[in-house]
Amino acid sequence: MDAIILQILNGxxxxxxxxxxxxxxxxxxxxxGVVNFAHGALFMLGAFCTVTLSRLLTLSHxxxxxxxxxxxxxxxxxxxxxxxxxxxxTTGATIIDWAVPLSILFAIPVMIGIGVLMERGLIKHFYxxxxxxxxxxxxxxxxxxxxxxxxxxxANQIPAPAPQAxxxxxxxxxxVGFEPGAIIYPYWRIxxxxxxxxxxxxxxxxxxxxxxxxxxxxxxADRETVGLLGINIDRRFTIMFGIAAAVAGLAGVMxxxxxxxxxxxxxxxxxxxxxxxxxxxxxxxxxxxxxxFVLGVLESFASMRQVIELLPGVNQVVIYLAAIxxxxxxxxxxxxxxxxxxx
Amino acid sequence: xxxxxxxDTSLLLIxxxxxxxxxxxxxPFPEGSGLAQFNAGYPDLMQRFVxxxxxxxGFNILFGLTGYLSFGHAAFLGAGSYAGxxxxxxxxxxxxxxxxFSTIIAGVIxxxxxxxxxxxxxxxxxxxxLAFAQMAFALAASVLTPITGGETGLQTNLNDxxxxxxxxxxGSSVDGNIPKPSLFGMEVSxxxxxxxxxxxxxxxxxxxxxxxxxxxxxxxxxxIFRSPFGLMLKAVKSNQQRMNYTxxxxxxxxxxxxxxxxxxxxxxxxxxxxxxxxxxxxxMQWTASGxxxxxxxxxxxxxxxxxVLGAGLIKYFENIFSKINDNLLHQWFAFLPDGLEDFxxxxxxxxxxxxxHLTLGLMFMAIVIFLPGGLVxxxxxxxxxxxxxxxxxxxxxTPAE
Numbered sequence: 001m002d003a004i005i006l007q008i009l010n011g012x013x014x015x016x017x018x019x020x021x022x023x024x025x026x027x028x029x030x031x032x033g034v035v036n037f038a039h040g041a042l043f044m045l046g047a048f049c050t051v052t053l054s055r056l057l058t059l060s061h062x063x064x065x066x067x068x069x070x071x072x073x074x075x076x077x078x079x080x081x082x083x084x085x086x087x088x089x090t091t092g093a094t095i096i097d098w099a100v101p102l103s104i105l106f107a108i109p110v111m112i113g114i115g116v117l118m119e120r121g122l123i124k125h126f127y128x129x130x131x132x133x134x135x136x137x138x139x140x141x142x143x144x145x146x147x148x149x150x151x152x153x154x155a156n157q158i159p160a161p162a163p164q165a166x167x168x169x170x171x172x173x174x175x176v177g178f179e180p181g182a183i184i185y186p187y188w189r190i191x192x193x194x195x196x197x198x199x200x201x202x203x204x205x206x207x208x209x210x211x212x213x214x215x216x217x218x219x220x221a222d223r224e225t226v227g228l229l230g231i232n233i234d235r236r237f238t239i240m241f242g243i244a245a246a247v248a249g250l251a252g253v254m255x256x257x258x259x260x261x262x263x264x265x266x267x268x269x270x271x272x273x274x275x276x277x278x279x280x281x282x283x284x285x286x287x288x289x290x291x292x293f294v295l296g297v298l299e300s301f302a303s304m305r306q307v308i309e310l311l312p313g314v315n316q317v318v319i320y321l322a323a324i325x326x327x328x329x330x331x332x333x334x335x336x337x338x339x340x341x342x343x
Numbered sequence: 344x345x346x347x348x349x350x351d352t353s354l355l356l357i358x359x360x361x362x363x364x365x366x367x368x369x370x371p372f373p374e375g376s377g378l379a380q381f382n383a384g385y386p387d388l389m390q391r392f393v394x395x396x397x398x399x400x401g402f403n404i405l406f407g408l409t410g411y412l413s414f415g416h417a418a419f420l421g422a423g424s425y426a427g428x429x430x431x432x433x434x435x436x437x438x439x440x441x442x443x444f445s446t447i448i449a450g451v452i453x454x455x456x457x458x459x460x461x462x463x464x465x466x467x468x469x470x471x472x473l474a475f476a477q478m479a480f481a482l483a484a485s486v487l488t489p490i491t492g493g494e495t496g497l498q499t500n501l502n503d504x505x506x507x508x509x510x511x512x513x514g515s516s517v518d519g520n521i522p523k524p525s526l527f528g529m530e531v532s533x534x535x536x537x538x539x540x541x542x543x544x545x546x547x548x549x550x551x552x553x554x555x556x557x558x559x560x561x562x563x564x565x566x567i568f569r570s571p572f573g574l575m576l577k578a579v580k581s582n583q584q585r586m587n588y589t590x591x592x593x594x595x596x597x598x599x600x601x602x603x604x605x606x607x608x609x610x611x612x613x614x615x616x617x618x619x620x621x622x623x624x625x626x627m628q629w630t631a632s633g634x635x636x637x638x639x640x641x642x643x644x645x646x647x648x649x650x651v652l653g654a655g656l657i658k659y660f661e662n663i664f665s666k667i668n669d670n671l672l673h674q675w676f677a678f679l680p681d682g683l684e685d686f687x688x689x690x691x692x693x694x695x696x697x698x699x700h701l702t703l704g705l706m707f708m709a710i711v712i713f714l715p716g717g718l719v720x721x722x723x724x725x726x727x728x729x730x731x732x733x734x735x736x737x738x739x740x741t742p743a744e
Binding site: 137140314317321 | 412459463466470474481482484486629630633636640701703704705707708712
């Protein structure tokens with residue numbers, strides 16, 4: 001029993017990442033009708049927002065430390081981040097420690113900017129072209145973005161640790177009545193899951209309860225009619241693209257302590273998140289979220305030691321197997337509607 | 344000739360001549376000159392040109408004719424490689440059974456995958472093939488380790504059984520060396536070097552085997568494109584629904600097309616294993632499927648010669664462009680004043696050497712955006728531009744109809 005709960009918990013953080021990326025993909029697909037193969041790259045760019053911010057925060061200059069001397073008796077030089085000069089040492093250290101959560105603030109405008117730029121500069125010209133062309137051009141864009149990041153940040157993984165306050169694990173088992181130590185769950189994964197839930201909730205609330213969201217939903221249903229009502233639907237869709245990019249970016253930002261950013265993380269997640277979207281049902285937002293969590297948990301179950309011993313390697317194929325089975329039994333995906341992408 | 348019309352025959356003959364003379368054409372710069380590193384006429388690379396040419400021709404039969412974008416073709420390439428490798432390990436080091444078996448195996452696998460994937464069209468089809476290919480990759484890398492060698496891959500060994508060595512020749516390992524893949528005793532790695540003035544031309548036996556296979560593949564592709572079957576596939580591309588409404592079941596045609604395309608990939612995989620007897624799972628990764636898509640798009644989707652051109656160009660870039668380093672750039676721009684030289688090198692630096700993928704991505708995007716027909720369309724446009732210029736007076740005088 002405790003093992004099952006542990007696997008469910010383990011699946012949730014990966015599932016959160018899948019769900020967030022798939023949510024953005026579905027959003028773009030539902031609003032603009034564009035298949036965005038560069039979405040994984042947006043996830044990766046978000047992660048590198050964190051890297052950039054923590055590098056900015058730790059920018060430092062050399063200062064002679066009068067209290068310390070090296071073995072020749074010369075005064076020792078130490079690197080002092082500029083941020084210490086501004087905020088003082090304790091506050092500065094705290095800010096650096098909290099770089100990952102802080103980069104949320106940094107990533108939101110950056111990712112929205114990148115998203116809007118991408119839509120206006122490139123995607124806009126591909127609405128009328130076939131889906132294959134959209135896939136191809138965004139695939140090319142993904143390669144370009146990935147290579148740029150590789151050029152500036154190198155090919156190695158760059159660790160981005162979570163704040164000290166979230167290092168360590170919660171003894172989850174003791175909380176719910178199992179023996180202590182049976183279910184240990186790292187704090188940051190809890191944070192990631194909660195963050196994903198809040199973000200998903202925010203996106204749904206935004207679409208459900210604001211006028212802007214209402215117009216966008218109307219536009220998703222019938223773009224032309226909404227346009228005929230004198231509403232500038234294109235601008236709203238551009239903003240939605242920016243929001244989708246920001247969602248993917250934030251998913252990347254918060255994922256950095258779980259898995260250090262590297263330049264190909266986008267491509268790694270892209271394939272699976274497309275599978276998630278299709279399993280959830282193309283164009284269905286709740287479907288994307290549901291499928292994200294379901295497949296994440298499924299993957300973690302398949303990674304259990306007992307399962308691996310029985311069927312080695314099944315953890316790597318279980319998602320695709322599930323996708324194939326689901327697509328064959330429910331061709332429109334879990335929550336897909338009729339008439340979406342059925343040309 | 345060969346049941347082709349005049350235009351296609353000349354195209355086939357041109358391609359045949361190019362394949363035959365490739366060792367000379369691809370070595371335009373004399374040995375030892377500063378530009379010698381742009382020579383692509385060495386066996387390794389030429390083999391890759393034609394093998395990926397076969398792969399791209401096969402992919403184009405599916406994508407170019409029917410418009411079904413498969414993102415999983417690397418799976419067939421990999422399967423073909425493994426199958427060919429096993430034939431060389433078990434049966435004989437001769438490449439003939441290897442490539443026959445790899446084509447068959449890839450055909451069987453593509454039959455299974457196509458049977459399922461072709462139930463859906465559009466983006467669903469792309470994702471399904473992608474899922475299958477990723478699954479095949481994961482299977483090859485872990486689950487099927489006894490067959491595929493897992494992460495380490497597969498290669499020929501000294502103590503492989505090779506039960507038919509006498510019959511097909513070249514299989515003996517009496518001298519204690521691992522026997523090299525061969526065609527009836529002629530090792531594929533054997534080459535004939537011909538020094539002419541400053542040039543050194545290498546005529547490699549393995550390359551000519553691959554080249555011959557590519558010509559056969561190319562010929563078959565022409566026949567498929569011009570056949571009623573090909574016409575049917577084109578009709579599917581233009582409007583599948585209408586085809587279904589006329590009471591015609593497009594399913595078997597699509598499946599046949601998918602299997603043919605998969606067999607081409609398998610043949611390419613088998614040749615790859617025969618030329619370089621080691622196979623790894625990374626050959627099946629989805630980025631490898633992306634590569635063949637890039638090749639086909641770059642050359643021109645739905646054209647006969649396009650995929651071969653695209654494959655050649657990308658492989659040329661991968662092997663030649665990526666070798667240019669900063670030192671070389673400094674040499675090239677040495678005539679500029681110092682500051683300007685450094686500036687030029689800094690600008691170009693990200694796009695060459697290890698960064699050649701960036702160039703590839705940009706080039707690819709530019710092609711999709713501005714030239715959806717690829718290089719072939721580019722060539723046609725240029726030709727049309729010249730023709731129009733020369734014909735302009737004539738067109739002006741014709742009365743409007």
